[in-house]
Amino acid sequence: MHPLDLAGLAFYFVLLIVIGYLSSRRVKTSEDFAVAGNRITWPILFATLAASFLGGGASMGRAGKSFTDGYVFMFVAAAFPIATVLTGLYVAPKLKRYVGAHTVGDVMAHHYGAPSRLFTGLFSMIYCIGILGAQALAIGTVFNAILGVEVSTGILLGMAVVLLYSTLGGMWAVIQTDVLQFLMLALFVPLTLLIGVQQVGGAEALIERLPEAHFSIMGDYSVGLFVSLFIAYLLGETLVPPYTQRALAAPDARNAKWGYSLAGGFGFLFYFCTATIGLVALVLFPDISPDRALPELVRTALPVGITGLVLAALLAVVMSTADSYLNSSAVVFVRDIYQSFIDPDVDERKRLWIERGVNLGIGIGAVLFALYATSIIDALLLSYALWAPTVLIPFVAAVVWDLNCKRAALAAMLAGALVTIVWKWGPLDLQALTGMTALIAGVLTNIVVFVGVYRLARVPIPGAALGEER
Structure with missing residues (x-):
């Protein structure tokens, strides 16, 4: 990798750490750490939410699955932005009725009592650690593809930076880095696609050099497989703790509605870009591992000076999801488990330090999960199976129909x-x-x-x- 590209990558990491340090000076209370003082207007909510859910699965994972399966996986995964738009229109605004709520468990306790809060907290933490593991694996995959380091070394290096700024700055740091990361992915992922298509010889050449099934809606999937995966993406990440936390951080229902809905709309465009990048990589590098499709295109197809910036954008995509789940799991533990069942009278200062300590501990647990995960998408689907069958249905029933x-x-x-x-x-x-x-x-x-x-x-x-x- 050219020294200029390495310098750009190093600058990005330093910038994240500086943001974490500066944000730590604004974090005075647990509410600052958890929901950034409830001052996240819709443009910021849009950027931070889009950056949060467009992580390793939405970038490298979807590029990898399109590499092997074609556009069918893009159509399957489109269920998630559909769910996000619907949630923004009909659910997110109603979350602002719960004054002082920081977590899904707060809402569940309001409707269903303390035992439901406990189980919601436990399921939320297990889910968040699983998703964190998938993002940590994606970070290691990027470092392996671009710098040639071991995946495990890349996981440790990338997650160390995420742990540092998210532990110091809480939600303030997460949101500020998310906005930066959103701007980077919105610029450089489409740029990578355009350069890759040019490398292939244009859109017509790309179509000619790929199997016809790669462009069909169903591909080689059976109806049963298509439907089951569609439902998994429709329900698996809907209203999960980090995204619900974003809506709760909005100042009012209007900001929650527009920020959430626009983030879902942006997802359709982003999924098309990453899926097409997977097809470009199949033409240019047919023998690589599918999860390396996107980083391999960045490493080989882009000119000097751009590669480091795009690599930073690729890491930004993954880190923005990792930091969100990390912050959310720490807040869930303190709010729904520790404060509710262990020490109800914990003071504000102690609660803030516990959140920071748990943030660090959960990040270490996610790294261990990532070291044993087989693929990014497999890790995501495994985690999805822990959320939708447990918390989602009672949560939606409570918020939408006020059931108790x-x-x-x-x-x-x-x-x-x-x-x-x-x-x-x-x-x-x-x-x-x-x-x-x-x-x-x-x-x-x-x-x-x-x-x-x-x-x-x-x-x-x-x-x-x-x-x-x-």
């Missing part, structure tokens, strides 16, 4: 988790036997149990008030 049945929420979360675990890791291969994935089985169980228990809890009891919960 404690037994229904708790039973649905535990049943969904149990079925998902048995489906995925039980002695029988239930997915092969039924053609249904663990995520779908868990979500269906969650819905059936929630509705069933809710109806039973609302049956009139002799001697009790009509509709009283039992």
Whole structure:
């Protein structure tokens, strides 16, 4: 790698650390660390949310899957920006009703009580650590492809920087770095695509040199596989802790609505860019590992002086997601577990330091997860199976329809988790036997149990008030 490119990359890392240090001076309370003082207007919310969900999976993961499967995976993954737009229009504005809320657990406790907050906190933390692991693996993949270092070394180096600025500055640092990272990805990812298409010989040459199936909506996927993956992306990351935290950080419902919805719209454009980059890489480097499609194109196709900047943008894409999940998991632990069940009277200063300590500890746990993950997309899909079948349905029911049945929420979360675990890791291969994935089985169980228990809890009891919960 040319010294000029290395200098650009080094400058980017130094800038992140400086932002973290300067942000730390603004973090005086736990609220500053968690939701940046509830002062995130819609343009900033749009940038930070887009940067957060367009991480390693949306960049290298989707480029890699398009490399092997074609545009079909882009159509499958488009379920996520669809869900994001719908959430922005119909759910995010209603989150501003919960004054003082920082986490999903705060909302769940308001509707379903303390036990639901506890399980929501536990499921949220497990989910966040899994997604963090996928981003850490993506960071290592970038360093391996560009600099030739071991993936494990790249994971340690990149995550060390993320841990430093996110631990120091909390949400203030995360949002400021996210805006920087969003601007970089919005500029340099399309630039990489344009240069790559030119390397191939133009759009017509690209189409001629690829299998026809790579351009079809269904590709080589069966209807069952397409639908199951579509549902996984539709539900797997919807209203997860970091994204909900962003909406809660908005000053009002209007800013939450527009920031969230526009971020989802931007996702469609970004997915097209990364998917097409995967096709370009297939033509130029047919023998590489799929996860290396995007970084390999950056390393070989771009001119000196641009490579370092695009590498920084690529790392920015991944780091912006990693820092969001890192901050969110720390806030979830302190707010939904420590303060609620261990030390309710913890003072503001101690709570802030605990959040910083947990931020560091969870980041180390995510690094260990990343060292054993097989691929970026596999790590993401594994984590998705831990969210949608547990928290999502009761959470949406609470926010949208103002439901308050404690037994229904708790039973649905535990049943969904149990079925998902048995489906995925039980002695029988239930997915092969039924053609249904663990995520779908868990979500269906969650819905059936929630509705069933809710109806039973609302049956009139002799001697009790009509509709009283039992």
